[in-house]
Amino acid sequence: MNILLYDHTFEGFLTAVFEAYEFKLKQVKIVKEALQTEQLFAQTRKVFTQAPKAERVYQKLKSLIGDLGLHRMLYTFLSEDEDIETHLWAVVQYALDHPQRKIIQDFSHPSVLKLSQYEQMVHREKHRMEAFVRFRLTLDGIYYAEIEPDFNVLPVIAKHFKDRYQDQKWMIFDHKRTYGIYYDLHKVELVEMKFANHLNKQEGLEMLVKDEKLYQHLWQTYFKKTTIQARKNSRLHIQHVPKRYWKYLTEKFVV
Amino acid sequence: MNFDRITEKLEILADAAKYDVSCSSSGAKRNNQKKGLGNSTGMGICHSYTEDGRCVSLLKILLTNHCIYDCAYCVTRKSNDIKRAAFTVQEVVDLTINFYRRNYIEGLFLSSGIFKDADFTMERLVLVAKKLRLEENFNGYIHLKSIPGASDELMKEAGLYADRLSINLELPTEKGLKLLAPDKNREDMIKPMNYVKNEIILFKEEKKLFRNTPKFAPAGQSTQLIIGATQENDLEIIQTADSFYKNYQLKRVYYSGYVPIADDARLPSLQSKVPMVRENRLYQADWLMRFYGFKADEILDPNLPFLDLDVDPKLSWALRNQQIFPIDIQKADFEMILRVPGIGVKSAWKIIEARRFSQLNENHLKKLGVALNRAKYFITYGIHFGNLKFLNSSNLKQFILGNTKSKYQDQYNAQLALF
Numbered sequence: 262m263n264i265l266l267y268d269h270t271f272e273g274f275l276t277a278v279f280e281a282y283e284f285k286l287k288q289v290k291i292v293k294e295a296l297q298t299e300q301l302f303a304q305t306r307k308v309f310t311q312a313p314k315a316e317r318v319y320q321k322l323k324s325l326i327g328d329l330g331l332h333r334m335l336y337t338f339l340s341e342d343e344d345i346e347t348h349l350w351a352v353v354q355y356a357l358d359h360p361q362r363k364i365i366q367d368f369s370h371p372s373v374l375k376l377s378q379y380e381q382m383v384h385r386e387k388h389r390m391e392a393f394v395r396f397r398l399t400l401d402g403i404y405y406a407e408i409e410p411d412f413n414v415l416p417v418i419a420k421h422f423k424d425r426y427q428d429q430k431w432m433i434f435d436h437k438r439t440y441g442i443y444y445d446l447h448k449v450e451l452v453e454m455k456f457a458n459h460l461n462k463q464e465g466l467e468m469l470v471k472d473e474k475l476y477q478h479l480w481q482t483y484f485k486k487t488t489i490q491a492r493k494n495s496r497l498h499i500q501h502v503p504k505r506y507w508k509y510l511t512e513k514f515v516v
Numbered sequence: 517m518n519f520d521r522i523t524e525k526l527e528i529l530a531d532a533a534k535y536d537v538s539c540s541s542s543g544a545k546r547n548n549q550k551k552g553l554g555n556s557t558g559m560g561i562c563h564s565y566t567e568d569g570r571c572v573s574l575l576k577i578l579l580t581n582h583c584i585y586d587c588a589y590c591v592t593r594k595s596n597d598i599k600r601a602a603f604t605v606q607e608v609v610d611l612t613i614n615f616y617r618r619n620y621i622e623g624l625f626l627s628s629g630i631f632k633d634a635d636f637t638m639e640r641l642v643l644v645a646k647k648l649r650l651e652e653n654f655n656g657y658i659h660l661k662s663i664p665g666a667s668d669e670l671m672k673e674a675g676l677y678a679d680r681l682s683i684n685l686e687l688p689t690e691k692g693l694k695l696l697a698p699d700k701n702r703e704d705m706i707k708p709m710n711y712v713k714n715e716i717i718l719f720k721e722e723k724k725l726f727r728n729t730p731k732f733a734p735a736g737q738s739t740q741l742i743i744g745a746t747q748e749n750d751l752e753i754i755q756t757a758d759s760f761y762k763n764y765q766l767k768r769v770y771y772s773g774y775v776p777i778a779d780d781a782r783l784p785s786l787q788s789k790v791p792m793v794r795e796n797r798l799y800q801a802d803w804l805m806r807f808y809g810f811k812a813d814e815i816l817d818p819n820l821p822f823l824d825l826d827v828d829p830k831l832s833w834a835l836r837n838q839q840i841f842p843i844d845i846q847k848a849d850f851e852m853i854l855r856v857p858g859i860g861v862k863s864a865w866k867i868i869e870a871r872r873f874s875q876l877n878e879n880h881l882k883k884l885g886v887a888l889n890r891a892k893y894f895i896t897y898g899i900h901f902g903n904l905k906f907l908n909s910s911n912l913k914q915f916i917l918g919n920t921k922s923k924y925q926d927q928y929n930a931q932l933a934l935f
């Protein structure tokens with residue numbers, strides 16, 4: 262068994278693929294570096310991410326599995342599941358072994374199917390975050406939101422928000438992964454920060470403009486008033502808005 | 517802004533608008549090009565869900581709940597003794613913009629009671645949309661409720677600024693309307709609908725010639741039918757919907773189970789339950805017409821004009837047409853695969869793709885997302901026969917239901933007892 266350790270980046274993974282073929286390794290397992298566990302009879306090697314190698318694998322895969330396939334790989338990647346490399350690697354091998362087939366459509370192959378399932382999961386989370394981000398206007402004129410998504414979706418929601426909010430500065434911060442995306446009226450950048458407190462807590466409130474509380478209150482009022490009591494169905498409500506998201510939803514704040 | 521007063525208005529005017537079930541914000545593409553606010557991709561986003569489980573994607577309010585009419589099923593009717601309020605045009609604009617900037621909503625759904633007359637009211641609705649587009653450079657979604665009897669000129673303007681227009685038919689038949697909304701007539705509702713339909717067709721023609729033809733109601737028209745306030749049967753309801761899809765090219769027909777709000781001899785009593793299961797079945801039937809290629813008169817037959825409450829309309833259709841089944845999953849047309857209970861549009865596509873690579877079996881189908889507990893009675897895998905031919909219609913229904921528990925089980929037991 263040959264274990265390739267990489268740095269958790271997509272490029273790193275592609276580099277590992279390149280090296281597996283470059284050194285004609287048999288029985289390959291690609292593993293995130295932090296998850297490394299000692300394996301007795303395994304050959305372990307560390308992969309140093311190299312853009313040119315990653316690029317070549319990327320182009321090759323593009324010709325074999327198309328944009329759709331790469332999209333699926335990327336989304337699978339963002340799921341951060343421990344097991345993704347096994348399936349990604351299996352799909353890469355399958356694609357390279359059968360250059361004539363449109364393998365990405367072959368849902369009878371377990372790993373191809375698995376990738377489409379990962380894609381669905383992450384896509385769902387992307388969609389949820391596009392819905393559940395709640396901005397609050399801070400004193401420095403930035404619309405600020407915090408989220409804690411199940412999967413690492415900031416990279417794939419940036420475009421949505423950039424298209425939508427072009428005339429206001431905004432930032433979305435992922436508390437679980439402690440980084441955010443910030444739009445300064447021109448471009449979106451990744452920002453890394455350590456926050457002592459969530460802005461939800463009372464201490465954060467003095468950072469907000471005066472009207473902010475009022476608009477939050479109006480939104481809560483609206484939310485309450487749209488419910489038809491005769492049709493109340495909490496089970497359905499929670500199914501659509503799972504409790505783990507509540508702490509960042511303005512309409513769910515306790516007032 | 518006087519927030520206390522605005523809050524009070526919002527309480528009253530959101531409360532009065534909540535019975536309109538239209539919530540969709542899909543179907544309109546509006547690109548944010550000039551560094552403005554908002555972008556519509558054509559895919560709706562539900563930003564939240566009410567505690568009754570309905571999607572919240574738009575700020576749905578009335579401009580006013582003053583009304584000169586007295587429709588029996590409506591909380592806003594003039595004889596109802598309630599608090600009245602009216603937003604100013606600017607207040608609605610400010611609320612929309614501030615909610616949108618915070619990512620609470622996809623846009624605005626503005627409806628209104630009729631104050632003074634149709635045009636006076638419609639003019640104000642149009643003014644809100646116009647301000648949002650021209651002064652605020654807003655590219656979010658706007659749905660305006662057209663006021664029955666509004667003039668063509670106003671409808672034309674409305675279509676230029678709004679993404680969707682709708683007039684609620686409210687009652688599926690003319691008879692029902694006469695009974696419960698004596699001030700309204702169907703003609704006044706159909707006329708603007710017809711006008712909008714023609715303008716949409718015209719727009720599509722002109723678009724072929726001139727690329728810059730201004731958009732006209734790009735998300736089309738919709739309407740709403742109240743279910744269970746009058747005696748219409750499901751076949752009449754589906755036929756009404758079907759004819760509006762065909763003749764007025766409606767994008768959506770919404771069905772709204774009547775929520776008892778008034779003690780009135782013409783209406784079901786205040787104790788009657790909202791017919792949720794029936795409403796759900798109607799949506800399923802509607803879905804079959806729009807996405808599964810079913811025709812209205814296939815879904816129900818005139819001798820049995822009500823939808824089955826204990827099974828969905830697709831299964832019900834399959835049980836009535838057993839001679840067609842089982843179908844061979846390996847060879848059948850897409851259209852036939854779509855008609856198998858337990859197979860949705862997505863899994864039907866996946867089957868078509870996957871069967872080019874392998875001989876499919878139960879295991880594959882399960883992984884492709886097929887609800888096998890239903891589908892298995894209606895399909896074969898090219899080799900052996902399904903279970904279907906050993907069963908007759910009534911015990912098949914038992915079999916299938918024995919395997920699944922409907923989320924509405926309790927409710928339809930209660931409902932069945934009523935019929």
Ligand code: SF4
Pocket residue numbers: 583584585586587590591592593594628629630697
């Ligand atoms: S016209 Fe509209 S708002 Fe007025 S009572 Fe009838 S349904 Fe209600």
